[in-house]
Amino acid sequence: MTLSQTQHPDPAHDHDHCVHTALTTAAHLCTARGVQLTPIRHQVLELIWESHKAVKAYELLDRIKPLKAAAKPATIYRALDFLISQGLIHRVESLNAFIGCRCSGRSHEQLLLICKHCQQVEERTPEIMLKALAKELQSAQFVAHSKAIEIHGICKQCADKA
Amino acid sequence: MTLSQTQHPDPAHDHDHCVHTALTTAAHLCTARGVQLTPIRHQVLELIWESHKAVKAYELLDRIKPLKAAAKPATIYRALDFLISQGLIHRVESLNAFIGCRCSGRSHEQLLLICKHCQQVEERTPEIMLKALAKELQSAQFVAHSKAIEIHGICKQCADKA
DNA sequence: TAAAAAGATGTTATGTTATAACATTAGCCT
DNA sequence: AGGCTAATGTTATAACATAACATCTTTTTA
Numbered sequence: 408m409t410l411s412q413t414q415h416p417d418p419a420h421d422h423d424h425c426v427h428t429a430l431t432t433a434a435h436l437c438t439a440r441g442v443q444l445t446p447i448r449h450q451v452l453e454l455i456w457e458s459h460k461a462v463k464a465y466e467l468l469d470r471i472k473p474l475k476a477a478a479k480p481a482t483i484y485r486a487l488d489f490l491i492s493q494g495l496i497h498r499v500e501s502l503n504a505f506i507g508c509r510c511s512g513r514s515h516e517q518l519l520l521i522c523k524h525c526q527q528v529e530e531r532t533p534e535i536m537l538k539a540l541a542k543e544l545q546s547a548q549f550v551a552h553s554k555a556i557e558i559h560g561i562c563k564q565c566a567d568k569a
Numbered sequence: 570m571t572l573s574q575t576q577h578p579d580p581a582h583d584h585d586h587c588v589h590t591a592l593t594t595a596a597h598l599c600t601a602r603g604v605q606l607t608p609i610r611h612q613v614l615e616l617i618w619e620s621h622k623a624v625k626a627y628e629l630l631d632r633i634k635p636l637k638a639a640a641k642p643a644t645i646y647r648a649l650d651f652l653i654s655q656g657l658i659h660r661v662e663s664l665n666a667f668i669g670c671r672c673s674g675r676s677h678e679q680l681l682l683i684c685k686h687c688q689q690v691e692e693r694t695p696e697i698m699l700k701a702l703a704k705e706l707q708s709a710q711f712v713a714h715s716k717a718i719e720i721h722g723i724c725k726q727c728a729d730k731a
Numbered sequence: 732t733a734a735a736a737a738g739a740t741g742t743t744a745t746g747t748t749a750t751a752a753c754a755t756t757a758g759c760c761t
Numbered sequence: 762a763g764g765c766t767a768a769t770g771t772t773a774t775a776a777c778a779t780a781a782c783a784t785c786t787t788t789t790t791a
Contacts, residue, residue, distance in 0.1 A: 443787095445739070464777070479742070484778065489739095501662040501717050503748095503777060518702075520711045531709065536701035540680075540720075543695040548725035549682045555663050555719045558702075563710035607768070626748070641771070646749065651768095665748060665777095734791080741784070748777065755770065761763090 418564060426456045429507050433495050436511055442493065450474060451486040452507070455496055460526040461504035499528060501557045506530070516540075519557045524565035580726060588618045591669050595657050598673055604655065612636060613648040614669070617658055622688040623666035661690060663719045668692070678702075681719045686727035 433452055437444040444452075454470050455462055468483045475482070487505060490496040494511050498504075499519060506528045510517070516537050520529040544551050561569075595614055599606040606614075616632050617624055630645045637644070649667060652658040656673050660666075661681060668690045672679070678699050682691040706713050723731075 443739080447740080477741070480778070481742080481780095482740075485740075500719065518705065520706075520709060522711075523714065529709070529711075531705065533701065533705040536698055536705050539695065539698035539701045540718075543680065543693065543698050544682075544720065544722075547682060547691070547693065548728070549684075549691075549720065549722055550728060551720045551722040552685065553721045555717065555721075556702075557662065557717045558706065558711065558713045559715045559717075560706075560711055560713040566710070566712060605767080609769080639770070642749070643751095643771080644769075647769075732791105734789105736789070737787085739784100739786075742782085744780085744782105746777105746779070748775100750775070751773085753771085755768100757768080758766090760765075 422458075425459075425507075426453070429456050429495075429509075429511075432511055433493075436495070437493065440493070442489075447475070447482060448486045448489050451483065452490055452495060455490075455505055456507045459506070459528060461499045461502050461506045461521070461528050463502075463504045467505075497530070499557060500555045501559065516554050517556070520562065521557060521559045522562035522565055523559055524561055524569075527562065529562065584620075587621075587669075588615070591618050591657075591671075591673075594673055595655075598657070599655065602655070604651075609637070609644060610648045610651050613645060614652055614657060617652075617667055618669045621668070621690060623661045623664050623668045623683070623690050625664075625666045629667075659692070661719060662717045663721065678716050679718070681717075682724065683719060683721045684724035684727055685721055686723055686731075689724065691724065 430449070430453060433449075434444055450471055451467055454467050464480070464483050464487060467487075468478055468480060471478045471483065487496065487498075490505075491498060494515060495508055496505050497508050497517065497519070499506060499521065502521065506519075508517075509530050510532065516532065518531045518533050518536070520531065522528070540554075592611070592615060595611075596606055612633055613629055616629050626642070626645050626649060629649075630640055630642060633640045633645065649658065649660075652667075653660060656677060657670055658667050659670050659679065659681070661668060661683065664683065668681075670679075671692050672694065678694065680693045680695050680698070682693065684690070702716075702718075
């Protein structure tokens with residue numbers, strides 16, 4: 408059991424690779440699960456993966472309109488609900504926004520590090536902390552269904568620049 | 570360093586005591602800090618402390634109207650902003666709602682256990698977990714400004730009843 | 732293969748949460 | 762009195778999200 412490794416936001420990383428991995432993994436998972444990654448859902452997922460910044464539902468709506476002029480809020484929210492239910496994206500509660508999930512289909516307890524400066528969100532799965540949390544919940548006799556652990560602050564890259 | 574003790578929601582607890590403690594502590598803290606716990610702010614704080622359930626801004630608005638017919642959304646949100654800035658309440662990000670803070674003026678990293686059944690929110694300060702989190706943040710070289718750790722599930726009391 | 736069921740999307744309307752912007756008031760300091 | 766700051770009043774609107782019902786498409790099954 409170790410501390411999780413830094414995954415983002417590295418300004419030099421190959422983002423096309425992130426996107427490609429996310430989309431192909433999503434496609435495989437949906438096939439394996441017998442659920443449909445329809446064109447709308449795929450487009451929304453792709454838009455979310457355009458960057459590592461959390462993106463708002465109405466931003467997605469604006470950005471999908473060139474492709475789908477008839478898109479309405481429900482169009483987006485339904486796609487988001489699906490993607491969340493499949494663990495392909497996360498909702499960032501403290502921002503009312505959404506980010507792509509880097510570990511779809513696995514684990515699903517994550518720490519989100521949200522940079523106030525660059526808006527990028529880093530997802531981590533810090534095992535030691537999560538074990539301690541599990542223990543705390545056990546001691547409280549609280550049965551957890553979902554967990555939101557969201558830290559706002561300044562990421563290393565932005566701190567270095569300043 | 571130990572696991573934090575259960576504080577709530579205990580159906581048999583003396584809630585008048587909670588309220589009294591919260592309000593007198595708030596008054597003292599504000600005096601000490603040279604900030605004003607005005608009538609509006611006091612009323613909002615009192616309304617929030619009516620229970621251990623998270624309460625929505627517009628619920629507060631409805632409930633304050635008998636006392637203050639002219640109350641508007643801004644009336645409430647400004648009071649909430651003040652109370653949050655003084656650490657007297659917490660915003661529950663995942664509910665868009667607010668709860669009274671049990672440890673005003675102290676610490677301020679807290680775990681919120683949110684019961685889906687009774688809606689009550691328990692605030693804990695689990696030292697082991699928070700140390701592990703601090704270590705994780707350090708390893709990520711992320712400078713935290715604020716932390717939201719919110720767990721949704723079923724509390725002991727509701728689990729026992731079922 | 733036709734009918735039924737389930738899943739996805741279209742469409743309209745509305746509900747909910749939150750803030751901006753500017754005016755007014757109250758208390759305090761000089 | 763004049764000027765400052767903090768708080769509140771007031772109007773309007775922005776931002777976020779869902780309900781409800783219609784339609785279409787795919788799969789199931791009688």
